[in-house]
Amino acid sequence: MSSPPILLMVNAFIGTASYKKLYQELGYAVVTEWSERRAISLVRKTPPAVIVADFYHQADFRDRLSNLESLLATAQSIPNTRILVFYETAHQAVLDKVSARLRIDAAFSLPVQEEQLRTTLRAWLGNTAPP
Template sequence: MSSQPLLLMVNAFIGTAGYRSLYQQLGYQVATEWSERKAISLLRKTPPAVIVADFYHQTDFRDRLSNLESLLAAAQGSPNTRILVFYEAAHQAVLDKVGARLRIDAALTLPVQEEQLRATLQSWLGTPPAPGPAREAGP
């Protein structure tokens, strides 16, 4: 078993994968899932220290506002898992609605500033999440 904290990348469109080497440099063991269903399965079997996921909104979603609501709902049962989402500034209002219902620990607007990403992930190493739905927002 690895002593490195597990970071789960959930790639939908934006490409969180572009930061894999940064995640590894910081000491995270990286797992990648391209499907939300498979990410939820991994989350339930082996709760990661961090989930990094792409957030998007489409007007044709019938029963939800975003691509991540099922994953975020599943992650609520893992209070020691930090949740970081990357999002387009145009989706800020939708992200705020989702964040009011489901815990998101940090959100970074695209294009993601690597130093801000590094600082966020470094601050989480060895530090448990604070309780509640509070969220840090990117500029």
């Protein structure tokens, strides 16, 4: 019997945490990480099937546009890992800039439509590589 696919929740403060039960009901083994550095280490050691992360932008970021760029850059080399971000609509323009450079497989604005989330994650369970 194979182990369930890992779903990594990163930051878990905007919207990702409220869907943990949904992730588990779909058959994912959920791992939560609040530190981006620790999440990067985990992704390198044990690549998850899915990364679900809260995306945000702060004007005082020195060398980047968002909280996720280092994690996204790490995940680019793992083609079987899907990347889903939740974001505030106010950050859409910044998300567009980041997604032009780094792969993001799906992005949902808050509030997330649970059925859309369920459909996306269920579809990803049956596929091993992003479209």
